Amino acid sequence: MSTALRSVRAEWTKLRTTPGPAWLLLVTAVVTVALGAAVSAAATCPHDGCGIDVARLILSGVYLGQAPVAVLAVLAVSGEYSTALIRTTLTAMPSRPAVLGAKALVLGVAVAAIGSLAVLGSLLVAGVLLPRHGFTPEHGYPGLSLADGPVLRASGGTVAYLVLVAILSLGAAAVVRDSGAAIGSVLGLLYLPPLVTQLVTDPDLHRRLEQLAPMSAGLAVQATTGLHQLPIGPWAGLGVLAAWSAGALLAGTALLRHRDT
Amino acid sequence: MSDATIEVAGLRKRYGPTTALDGMTFTAAPGRVTGFVGPNGAGKSTTMRIILGLHAADAGQALVGGRPYRSLRCPLRHLGTLLDAAALHPARTGRNHLLWLAQSQGLGARRVDEVVERVGLASASRRPAGGYSLGMRQRLGLAAALLADPPAIMLDEPFNGMDPEGIVWLRDFLRALAGQGRAVLVSSHLMSELQGMADHVVVVGRGRVIADSSVAGLIAAASGDRVRVRTSAPQPAAAALSTAGAQVTRAGDDVLAVRGLPAERVVAVLTAGGLPFSELAPHRATLEEVYLELTRDAVEYRAAAAGAAS
């Protein structure tokens, strides 16, 4: 059996043999659907052409749902540092890239699975709630279907977004090590740029920040209408987040390799 | 070179201004228990971490079976280790802890059950490790070290916190492992823990090897030509023997350790002076004494450094 496969099996066993990850995944699904439902319940479309991108509305639950995902990924690394288990791990699997790669893969699969459930749940709940608030075929909202290309992109992209947030958090935790500081950095990186952008009055800089910030860029993938007005296209935005995640993972691997553990 | 040899050559390591290792060199050979002793801070744990590729040495190399640890594909099949018995996720069961380790080496769950049985942890293995006593954690760590049936075993302070019964069990266990032809490297800061178990000791202090010898040889060398004399008049006896050319030290209330005179000359001097003595025997050093003698410098150095720093 190859080193990679052995590492993946070991990391999968680690993930499933403590109760924490399962709870965090459950919390992810619940808060994602709950916030999406709350937003859907608050939205109204009083007349034709009210200009609301319902896919973004329904899937806005990931604003909150990404937080437990980040915790899960941070703990996958920082949790090992706090118990010194990391030394056992690296003693059993001396290949640092294989360890982080296996962790990323295992987390990615788990997050993708729960993310898909959360997205489907949000779509189902919104399918019940939205038509009652004026999102009707007469107002230009024939109902969402995954057979519709942009909706499928928004849904699949949201799942991919959660996976990439997990990988970003994993890399950041490998860099920072302490769980409190790591989660603080990740949440800061995700939540603060959109707030800062509000303050920037220069339109070019504003746009540039929205193109570069991991959350605003990554969530561009949820847009289904008015694509040409977005600061960055759906797939390009997801690509920006992927670059952040890859950078974090590479930095984490490099430090894990060259730092005394 | 055997697959079971742990070899350390010229290791140097600095952490900021402190020198942790200063040319550490020794070999743990197969078929025997090698004791790795020295006071706290002598560099034992650092050496072990470097052997495992956890820390990088500034100079020198550490090889397991002739290869650097990080290049091993299934390292636990070459070297089983117990570094820190407390390094466990509190919510994971002991069995599951061993299971992921086994999977990382391409082994199955059956092997886990075997080692759990072997270290006597079968009844507790399905409980979360957070509830284990220190002794149970040590046994779990030992099970992890034996998991892939390695030809070499390395244990960092395995006796810490063990009850006397456990210490006896572990000694016998490690002797049995060496008897199977494995190299067993055991660190300790108490020489007494190794007495009766280690075949060979590497004594370290201030980051380098002070003595590297078989236990028998070490004791013989330290015992030298010393003679123990029990006397009810230690002061006049010491004076008389000194005059006769011996170096005399008090080894107890009424015991003198005499060096530089053979036993028969000691008897002659004491008889001639009319000094009473009740017992006279060639002195045999304990391993602990040898160790204290050897590491005195290192300990004094640390005490002085601590004094200067505060």
Next chain:
Amino acid sequence: MRLLRAEWTKFRSVPGWVRGSVVAALLILLFPIAGLGGGAPDQASPVPIGPHGGPVSSGYFFVHRPLSGDGRITVAVSALTSVRGDGAATPWAKAGLIVTAGPEPGARYAAIMVTGGHGVRMQHDYVHDRGGRPGAVSADAPRWLRLTRSGDTVTGEESPDGERWNEVATVRLPGLAATVQAGLFVACPQHVEGIGTAGDAATAAFGAPRLTGGWSAAGWAGDQVGAGTATFAGYPRGTTGSFAPAGDGFTVTGAGDLAPATRSELPVGAAAGDVLFGTFPALVVIVVVATLMITTEYRYGMIRSTLSAGNRRVRILAAKAAVVAGVTFTTCLVAAALAVPLWLRVVRGLGVYVFPVTSGAALRAEVGTAALLAVAAVFALAVGTILRRSATAVTTVVAAVVLPYLLALTPFLPPSMAVWLTRFTPAAAMAVQQTLVRYPQVDGLYTPAAGYYPLPPWAGLAVLGGYTALAFAVAAVLLCRRDA
């Protein structure tokens, strides 16, 4: 007291925590620099300032002639519609009579008017507003308006039939020159729709104006006032300001407003609260430090020695809270008190208009920001005690305080949600930074994104305080019940 000293020693002996507090203060002090990147926006048009010193909208179509000394003008209004009003008029579309010191934007005035949705009003000097008879005007139900100037007082009256008059208000315009401009006016503010605004213009039908007193013999002249000002949004496409004789009266079309300017009219203007934007990054850092103060004790088992050193567990938690709150409040107050005047100066220097702020409101924003961060630190400490794990505790606090605010600012989410989030979640505390004033006579976008919060400043902070008290109580109970 001993406990307090012990916890203070613990805090200051961890370099990372001390550094964290300093970093938080520096973030407050230096973070606004991020907003300056790219320099100030082009802002060629001037911001009109009213007699009260604040920014005003001062744009309207003015049909006028000079009036020297005292005089009176009476007119009937029989229709008021606006482009986006669907046959009616935008609620604050205005048509009526005005006496003004001059046509320059920001000049003193007094006016009586009918409005689209708020009945007859008497307004003067932009910020003052008095209501008269309610109801809209139509050809069947016209409204007679009468404005009388006497020295520096102006009296406005209205009548349903031109016979029975009711006084709406008498106001004083100090220092009004002998010769003023007076006549008819029409204004129409932007139409607020959802989270955006749309340009609008109103058209009114006036009867023949009746004049008594020192009016000039010259004819009526029609002008757009305030066309070049920053607070004038212009006319919707296809419409321009105009007046035309209709029968013996006039039909007048106008846009703009006579009112205090809010963020909706002046989006590029800066508020004092804006320069405290470093609060959020500082909050994240402080939350991490405060959480670690308790979770590290659990991780290293130090909690046992801490709890055995002093037997009253709640007092230990209180001592920790006092230390972290005290340190946070002090460092952040210094940072905020320096940041506000410093950055407002820099921003003004760049040519950006800054909404006026009273020294009391500025002080409240500074002290309030420090208090917000100190309370958030205690909140984090309490949540850390409850959850015992740093990662989950930090996430819970950040998700409770920062995320609702972020969601409230997210443009595509429903505005009702923004109000709910900034009223009921811990993010309500951000209200303590608001220095902008709302006016009932202006339909602006009073959203958190624009710097307007649903709760008054201290009430917002009290919401966070309430959550903190609750968390602290739960933490205290758990600390006593749980085995360490």
